[in-house]
Amino acid sequence: xxxxxxEPLVPRKRxxxxxxxxxxxxxxxxxxDLLTEVGFESLTCEEIASRAEVPIGTLYQYFxxxxxxxxxxxxxxxxxxxxxLAAFASEIPSLEWPHLLEKFLDHLAALWRDDPSRxxxxxxxxxxxxTRATASENERVLADQVAKILAPLTPxxxxxxxxxxxxxxxxxxxxxSFSVQDGHDHDQSVAELKRMLAGYLLLEETTAED
Numbered sequence: 001x002x003x004x005x006x007e008p009l010v011p012r013k014r015x016x017x018x019x020x021x022x023x024x025x026x027x028x029x030x031x032x033d034l035l036t037e038v039g040f041e042s043l044t045c046e047e048i049a050s051r052a053e054v055p056i057g058t059l060y061q062y063f064x065x066x067x068x069x070x071x072x073x074x075x076x077x078x079x080x081x082x083x084x085l086a087a088f089a090s091e092i093p094s095l096e097w098p099h100l101l102e103k104f105l106d107h108l109a110a111l112w113r114d115d116p117s118r119x120x121x122x123x124x125x126x127x128x129x130x131t132r133a134t135a136s137e138n139e140r141v142l143a144d145q146v147a148k149i150l151a152p153l154t155p156x157x158x159x160x161x162x163x164x165x166x167x168x169x170x171x172x173x174x175x176x177s178f179s180v181q182d183g184h185d186h187d188q189s190v191a192e193l194k195r196m197l198a199g200y201l202l203l204e205e206t207t208a209e210d
Contacts, residue, residue, distance in 0.1 A: 006133040009071040011062045026052040027059055028076065031069045036117045040070065040124040070124040071134040077121060078138040081108065085145045098198050105172070105197070109190040112176040119177050143169045153201060168197060 015021045030051035035043050043066050049059040063069050088104045112118045125135040143165035154161050172193060179189035 006128075006130040008134040008137045009064075009068045009130050010134075011068060011072060012064060013062060015062070023052070023054050023058060024062060027054060027062070028069070028073060031066075032073055032117045032121070035070065035073070035120045035124060039120070040066075040127060043070075043124075045069070067128060067131050070121060070127075071131055073117075073121045074125045074135055074138055077118060078141060080111075081142060082145060084108075085142065085149070088149065098202070101198060101201070102194055105190065105194055108172065108176060109179065109186070109193075112180050113186055116180075119180050122173060122177055139169050139173070140166065150201070168200070172197065 015024045027048060031043070031048045034047055034051060038047075045059055045063070045066055046056055048066070048069065049056040052059075063072070084104065084107055088100060122135075125131040143162070146165040146168055147161045150161055150165060154164070157164070175189060175193040175196075178184060179186045179193075
């Protein structure tokens with residue numbers, strides 16, 4: 001019998017007033033900066049509160065621990081990608097989908113190349129079963145959007161489309177993390193990612209036409 005999945009980590013509450021929203025954003029911004037500077041192992045709630053200039057009690061009103069904080073940062077990053085995916089989806093179906101795919105991957109690659117916190121957050125949420133469960137939920141949200149985009153290319157693959165989408169999203173994130181590691185050629189890695197995903201989707205399109 002398989003073990004039950006860990007529950008996703010979420011803030012204890014979310015701010016509703018403007019002043020509280022500013023404090024909430026300041027804590028997350030401070031956490032993102034510190035995570036990039038010191039790494040997840042050295043990240044502490046006390047230092048986050050100090051950097052954000054809020055009492056530690058205020059931080060604990062919203063976040064039980066640093067694991068919840070990095071999950072919220074991952075959720076922030078996901079929201080940005082969802083918005084880009086929505087714009088991408090508005091241009092589908094299109095005979096130019098390979099060009100659109102390349103444009104979207106270029107956008108993602110630029111985020112990972114220019115913002116070190118992207119990889120720092122992605123690595124941090126791999127640290128425990130609960131954070132991985134939360135990251136999986138965030139990836140699943142993106143995969144649901146990708147599945148809708150794939151529908152015109154996979155009209156007879158409705159059941160399989162969900163798994164295809166999850167694989168595509170996780171593969172893209174994994175390769176992007178690989179691409180920004182020291183000693184790796186970012187542009188070459190992204191080029192290989194484009195070939196990989198385009199070839200995969202082209203195979204589906206060809207199969208659908210047969």
